[in-house]
Amino acid sequence: MSAKTPKILSGHLVSYPRFLWESIVLATEGSPLFYGWMTLLTALSLVGVHAWATQVANGMITTHMTDQVSWGLYIANFTFIVGLAAGAVMMVIPAYIYHDHDMHDVVIIGELLAIAAIVMCLLFVTVDLGRPDRFWHLIPGIGRFHWPMSMLTWDVIVLNGYLLLNLHICGYLLYTRFLGRQPNPRWYVPFVFLSIGWAISIHTVTAFLYQGLGGRPFWNTAILAPRFIVSAFVTGPAFIILTLQLLRRLTDLPIGARPMQTLSSIMRITILLNLFMVASEIFTEFYTGGAHVSSAIYLYFGLHGHHGLVPWIWTAIGFNVTAAVLLHLPVSRRKSWVLNLACVLCFIGLWIEKGMGLIVPGFIPSTLHELVEYSPSLIEWKVMAGIWACGGLVYTVALKIAIPVLTGRVGYRDYATDEPGLTSAAPSEEAPRMAQK
Amino acid sequence: MSELENGISRRTALKGVGATLGAAAFARALAPLTEWTADLSVDQFLQKHYRELTPEAMQQVLGRLEAETKRDYGVDVEIEDIKPTPGVAFAYALNLSICIGCRKCAEACHKENNHDRPSQNSYIRVLEMEQGSLDMERGDTMYDHPVPAPGKFYMPVQCQQCDNPPCVHVCPVEATWKEPDGIVVVDYNWCIGCRYCEAACPYHARRFNWQKPEIPAEEINPIQAYLSNRIRPQGVVEKCHFCLHRTRQGRLPACLEACPTGARVFGNVLDPASEIRWVLEHKRVFVLKEELGTRPRFFYFFDE
Numbered sequence: 119m120s121a122k123t124p125k126i127l128s129g130h131l132v133s134y135p136r137f138l139w140e141s142i143v144l145a146t147e148g149s150p151l152f153y154g155w156m157t158l159l160t161a162l163s164l165v166g167v168h169a170w171a172t173q174v175a176n177g178m179i180t181t182h183m184t185d186q187v188s189w190g191l192y193i194a195n196f197t198f199i200v201g202l203a204a205g206a207v208m209m210v211i212p213a214y215i216y217h218d219h220d221m222h223d224v225v226i227i228g229e230l231l232a233i234a235a236i237v238m239c240l241l242f243v244t245v246d247l248g249r250p251d252r253f254w255h256l257i258p259g260i261g262r263f264h265w266p267m268s269m270l271t272w273d274v275i276v277l278n279g280y281l282l283l284n285l286h287i288c289g290y291l292l293y294t295r296f297l298g299r300q301p302n303p304r305w306y307v308p309f310v311f312l313s314i315g316w317a318i319s320i321h322t323v324t325a326f327l328y329q330g331l332g333g334r335p336f337w338n339t340a341i342l343a344p345r346f347i348v349s350a351f352v353t354g355p356a357f358i359i360l361t362l363q364l365l366r367r368l369t370d371l372p373i374g375a376r377p378m379q380t381l382s383s384i385m386r387i388t389i390l391l392n393l394f395m396v397a398s399e400i401f402t403e404f405y406t407g408g409a410h411v412s413s414a415i416y417l418y419f420g421l422h423g424h425h426g427l428v429p430w431i432w433t434a435i436g437f438n439v440t441a442a443v444l445l446h447l448p449v450s451r452r453k454s455w456v457l458n459l460a461c462v463l464c465f466i467g468l469w470i471e472k473g474m475g476l477i478v479p480g481f482i483p484s485t486l487h488e489l490v491e492y493s494p495s496l497i498e499w500k501v502m503a504g505i506w507a508c509g510g511l512v513y514t515v516a517l518k519i520a521i522p523v524l525t526g527r528v529g530y531r532d533y534a535t536d537e538p539g540l541t542s543a544a545p546s547e548e549a550p551r552m553a554q555k
Numbered sequence: 556m557s558e559l560e561n562g563i564s565r566r567t568a569l570k571g572v573g574a575t576l577g578a579a580a581f582a583r584a585l586a587p588l589t590e591w592t593a594d595l596s597v598d599q600f601l602q603k604h605y606r607e608l609t610p611e612a613m614q615q616v617l618g619r620l621e622a623e624t625k626r627d628y629g630v631d632v633e634i635e636d637i638k639p640t641p642g643v644a645f646a647y648a649l650n651l652s653i654c655i656g657c658r659k660c661a662e663a664c665h666k667e668n669n670h671d672r673p674s675q676n677s678y679i680r681v682l683e684m685e686q687g688s689l690d691m692e693r694g695d696t697m698y699d700h701p702v703p704a705p706g707k708f709y710m711p712v713q714c715q716q717c718d719n720p721p722c723v724h725v726c727p728v729e730a731t732w733k734e735p736d737g738i739v740v741v742d743y744n745w746c747i748g749c750r751y752c753e754a755a756c757p758y759h760a761r762r763f764n765w766q767k768p769e770i771p772a773e774e775i776n777p778i779q780a781y782l783s784n785r786i787r788p789q790g791v792v793e794k795c796h797f798c799l800h801r802t803r804q805g806r807l808p809a810c811l812e813a814c815p816t817g818a819r820v821f822g823n824v825l826d827p828a829s830e831i832r833w834v835l836e837h838k839r840v841f842v843l844k845e846e847l848g849t850r851p852r853f854f855y856f857f858d859e
């Protein structure tokens with residue numbers, strides 16, 4: 119055993135850099151469409167970078183946030199995208215708990231989405247900081263990490279943990295595929311199960327950030343965390359269905375009909391559950407009445423002549439209800455455009471409902487009942503576009519690497535022939551398995 | 556073969572050009588930051604948390620801050636680190652029967668604490684309330700008419716210096732904490748500017764420095780303390796500190812001194828002979844949003 123380990127290790131010392139190099143090649147080569155897409159995303163990211171640099175230099179006065187509405191578009195996006203990251207687990211659960219083999223073949227698409235989404239979340243939190251130069255104060259051991267009292271420290275732990283878990287799972291699976299080996303369940307299955315629980319935790323903690331604040335009655339409701347989870351299980355599957363539709367047209371990845379059916383079946387339930395929870399929230403607010411309902415009145419109907427969010431929230435409700443109806447029409451099972459339309463509608467609908475429709479009214483009226491409205495500045499929109507484009511870059515590159523590796527088009531075939539000095543132990547061990555495949 | 560190699564090298568060359576252009580564009584996009592970081596010293600970047608600074612390190616920090624103020628605002632100031640006095644715990648009370656809503660307190664705070672001039676920032680907001688109701692929903696902070704107006708009463712609100720402060724609990728980096736004399740303070744050089752405390756405070760007591768404060772040199776109050784009225788950096792949160800640079804040295808808060816009606820009472824609750832103690836013992840005092848369990852140290856009362 120002890121004699122064998124160094125040899126395997128030395129094998130990895132060659133094959134792992136090779137894997138990384140192949141990944142870089144895969145990530146930078148492609149069709150004109152690919153180059154065009156990447157150039158567009160890069161350009162948008164740069165617009166965002168410039169807007170953020172301007173914001174840091176000139177101060178957050180360049181945003182339209184105020185002392186009354188002290189969180190805006192950034193935290194709204196953050197909240198929504200944590201849901202997107204958590205929602206990706208809706209591929210993992212069928213694949214690993216219900217042993218859905220078709221889903222298992224494409225589950226990595228969900229796990230890679232989680233990675234891209236978490237990167238976006240971390241960026242959205244960073245751009246919301248007044249002093250990004252002091253981010254190190256948040257690093258446990260170096261800074262002063264106010265754990266367990268501050269929910270934000272929990273968020274730092276769960277988001278980074280989820281990122282690491284998914285990086286490990288995806289990295290390990292792709293690397294073993296690259297080597298042409300069967301992955302060893304010991305090295306990833308426990309992490310997959312951990313990641314399922316962890317996915318729930320990231321969105322629960324994000325909800326706890328808000329629902330634990332007694333001074334903000336609009337957020338101070340126990341239904342917030344369940345609502346976040348349920349709506350995440352709408353947006354996650356919706357985005358993955360749209361991704362699968364695109365990958366079907368653009369790549370040679372074999373995607374069965376089952377994963378799409380499973381995901382849309384999940385959405386048919388979660389979208390109704392979400393509407394039910396929203397309705398329950400609305401009932402509690404308006405039937406009870408009193409001062410606590412001011413934010414909800416402002417959001418849905420406008421308050422004392424201020425109506426900033428009314429068009430937003432009714433658009434969201436319109437989109438979500440339409441998507442729910444579309445998903446329950448039999449035609450959504452036959453015509454993919456109906457399904458796609460439903461996915462787009464509920465994705466946008468929930469972006470509004472969980473973002474601008476949840477974060478902003480928490481601040482309006484303020485805790486001293488001042489009515490100050492908020493609508494994002496151009497800088498904020500640019501930064502947001504930049505971060506979405508950056509997420510798009512991460513996801514595109516991840517898929518661009520993963521798909522050829524998964525389909526076996528790229529692999530470590532020339533292990534034995536190209537590297538005469540390293541053929542001794544590891545390759546001979548793995549060669550028969552490759553032949554089986 | 557040579558054609559293929561040419562093809563590859565052409566592609567590689569194009570990639571190289573693309574990467575170079577991308578890197579150049581990235582550097583260009585980040586250009587505004589270089590200007591900003593020029594003002595940011597290594598010492599400032601590496602400065603430790605307030606409670607980890609040795610007395611010698613604190614002296615260095617204070618010297619650096621004074622030099623920075625001189626550089627940025629052209630004024631010689633004296634910044635001290637004033638510690639709480641053992642056996643002293645501050646509380647504040649406000650007589651709503653005689654407050655006339657003149658906002659002199661807010662103005663005094665604005666000047667005393669070196670607030671940003673363009674935003675007219677102050678730690679005090681005065682609510683004009685309807686008589687017969689304590690519902691802030693019916694209050695108005697933007698009133699603009701002679702005071703006191705008939706049928707109204709006035710309620711100034713500032714940091715309540717809670718004994719169970721939600722703002723302190725939520726801070727992810729311990730940049731804000733409660734001092735032994737009851738004052739909730741902020742280390743402006745440790746705050747990362749996430750504004751979670753601003754979301755958590757039920758009294759709208761916290762302010763964020765949306766830009767670098769602008770104050771004409773001649774208006775700067777040169778008597779400053781590290782945890783109170785020194786000019787705050789851009790991008791951090793600040794709040795009322797009961798004028799600790801005055802009160803910890805036996806003086807009264809600026810808002811109290813400015814009040815023309817004597818509505819404000821401040822002092823050491825641990826001193827049985829203090830006026831604040833008399834008010835708390837003899838008046839039917841109340842606190843704002845008591846149901847939230849924040850346990851404020853700021854009390855209100857009516858005379859009649």
